[in-house]
Amino acid sequence: MANDIIRKLESLVPELTEALGQASSLEELEAARVRFLGRKGLLADLMSGLTALGPDERPAAGKAANQVKAAMTALWEERLQALKDRAQEQVLSVFDPSMPSWAPDLGSLHPVTRVTREICTVFMGLGFEVVSGPEVENDFHNFEALNLPPEHPARDMQDTLYISDSILLRTHTSPLQVRTMLARKPPLGVIAPGKVYRRDSDLTHTPMFHQVEGLLVDRCVTLADLRGTLTAFVRTVFGHDTKVRFRPSFFPFTEPSAEVDISCVICGGKGRLGQEPCRVCKETGWVEILGCGMVDPAVFHKVGYEDGAYTGFAFGLGVERIAMLKYGIGDLRMFFENDLRFLRQFA
Numbered sequence: 509m510a511n512d513i514i515r516k517l518e519s520l521v522p523e524l525t526e527a528l529g530q531a532s533s534l535e536e537l538e539a540a541r542v543r544f545l546g547r548k549g550l551l552a553d554l555m556s557g558l559t560a561l562g563p564d565e566r567p568a569a570g571k572a573a574n575q576v577k578a579a580m581t582a583l584w585e586e587r588l589q590a591l592k593d594r595a596q597e598q599v600l601s602v603f604d605p606s607m608p609s610w611a612p613d614l615g616s617l618h619p620v621t622r623v624t625r626e627i628c629t630v631f632m633g634l635g636f637e638v639v640s641g642p643e644v645e646n647d648f649h650n651f652e653a654l655n656l657p658p659e660h661p662a663r664d665m666q667d668t669l670y671i672s673d674s675i676l677l678r679t680h681t682s683p684l685q686v687r688t689m690l691a692r693k694p695p696l697g698v699i700a701p702g703k704v705y706r707r708d709s710d711l712t713h714t715p716m717f718h719q720v721e722g723l724l725v726d727r728c729v730t731l732a733d734l735r736g737t738l739t740a741f742v743r744t745v746f747g748h749d750t751k752v753r754f755r756p757s758f759f760p761f762t763e764p765s766a767e768v769d770i771s772c773v774i775c776g777g778k779g780r781l782g783q784e785p786c787r788v789c790k791e792t793g794w795v796e797i798l799g800c801g802m803v804d805p806a807v808f809h810k811v812g813y814e815d816g817a818y819t820g821f822a823f824g825l826g827v828e829r830i831a832m833l834k835y836g837i838g839d840l841r842m843f844f845e846n847d848l849r850f851l852r853q854f855a
Contacts, residue, residue: 513561513569517554517576520544524580528587537591541584551577616855620718620843623831624701627720630744634737636697636722641684643703647674649683653810654761668706669715677705680824682761685723689811694818695726701827714844718827725803725813725820731764734800734821742770742797745834751777753794762801762822769794773833788833795833798825 524544531537544550555573558566617625628638651657669677684700701720708715724733739752751771759765771777772789779791789795800823808818828843835854837843842850 513554513557514572517551517569517572520550520554520576521579521583523550524583528583531587531591534588534591537584537588545577545580545584551580616851618843618851619831619835619837619854620827622854623834624718624720624827626745627741627825627827627830628699628701630741631699631720631722634697634740636699636724639684639688639698639700640702641687641700643678643705644671645676645678645683647676649686650676650678650680653686653807654682655804655806655810656760660760679706680704681719681721682822682824685721685822686807686811688723689725689808689813694813694820697724698722714828714840719824720827721822721824723803723820723822725808725818727818729802729819729821731802731821734802734823737821738768738798738800738823742768745830746770746773754800757799757801759799759801761804761807763804765799765801767796768798768800768823769796770833771795774836787838797829797833798823800824 524540527540527544528537531540542549546552551573555577558569558573561569632638647658651660668679671677681700681702681704684702685698688696688698699720699722702718703716704719705716724737735754742752743750750773753769754766755769757765757767772779772786772793772795774788775781775786775793777789777793779786779789779793785791786793800821803820803822805815808820809815828840831837831843832840
C-alpha cells in the first residue's frame with residue numbers, strides 16, 4: 509500500500525510540470541497551484557492517506573511526500589518567476605527612455621503667501637528685518653504694552669479667542685514689535701508678518717487672517733519718514749502712478765495716527781467703470797489699505813526706553829486686503845475655500 513502511494517506521489521511531479529508548461533498567465537499559474545498544492549489539492553489528498561499506513565510503512569511514505577512537495581513547490585516558483593520576467597521584458601520592450609516624462613503637478617503658491625512674500629521683499633529692500641513669534645500671546649504683549657489697559661474700550665474692537673483670562677490668540681502682529689523692543693535697543697526696523705485672530709465672521713471678515721506690521725525706531729524719526737516709506741511701498745506694489753493720501757485717525761498705540769488710502773486700482777481712481785459705478789471704491793476713487801502713526805511715548809515707556817530719547821513709526825496692513833486689490837478678487841472667502849479652479853490661476 510505504501511508503494512502505491514509513493515508511486516502516485518511521484519507521478520504528480522510530471523503532471524505538474526506539464527500543467528505549468530501550459531500556463532501562460534499568472535491566473536493560470538495560480539489555478540495550477542491550487543489544483544496540485546492547495547489545501548484541497550492532489551498532493552494534500554494523497555498525504556491524507558498516510559494516516560492509514562502501518563508504523564513501519566509510514567516513514568518511507570512521509571519522506572517521499574515531503575520530497576515531492578518540495579520539488580513541486582520549486583517547479584511552481586520557477587515558473588512564476590519566469591512569467592514575471594517575461595512580463596517585465598514586454599514592458600521594457602515598449603519603453604523608450606528618450607521620450608519626455610509626464611509633467612508633474614507641482615501646484616503653486618497661495619495668493620496670500622505670494623503677496624506676503626512680496627510685501628516682505630519690498631520692506632527688506634528698505635532696510636527692514638523680518639521677525640516672527642508665537643501666535644498664542646499673553647495679555648501684556650498683545651494689549652497692555654500697546655497702551656491698551658484692561659478697561660480700554662478699543663479692546664472691544666479686537667475681542668478675540670481666549671485660552672484663559674490672560675492668554676489669547678493674538679489679535680495683531682504688534683506683539684512682535686513689543687518683543688523686539690524689549691529685547692533690543694534702537695535703532696531698529698522690523699516687519700512682522702503672520703496669522704492673527706479675531707471674533708469676526710461675515711462677508712468681509714474671517715476669524716483668522718494675515719497681517720504685516722512694521723516698526724521703525726531711532727532718534728529723530730518723523731512723520732515725513734513714515735509717509736515716504738509707505739508711499740514707496742504702495743507704488744512698488746501697485747504701480748508708480750498710484751496716488752496716496754493720509755487721513756487722520758486714532759489708534760491707542762500711535763499718536764498722531766492716520767489711515768492710508770490709495771487711488772482705486774480697479775477704476776483707476778475715477779470712481780466708475782465705464783457707465784457703471786465702481787463697487788470697490790464706492791465711486792470715491794479711493795481705497796483704504798492700512799493704518800499707521802507715530803509710536804505713542806507710552807509704548808516706549810512700557811518697554812523700558814528712556815523717555816523722550818527716541819521716536820518711531822508703526823503701521824499695519826491686512827494681506828488679504830492687498831491681495832484682493834492687486835489681483836481684482838471680489839470675495840474674501842475665496843482665499844479659504846481651497847477651490848483648485850481659483851488657485852490654478854496663480855500657477
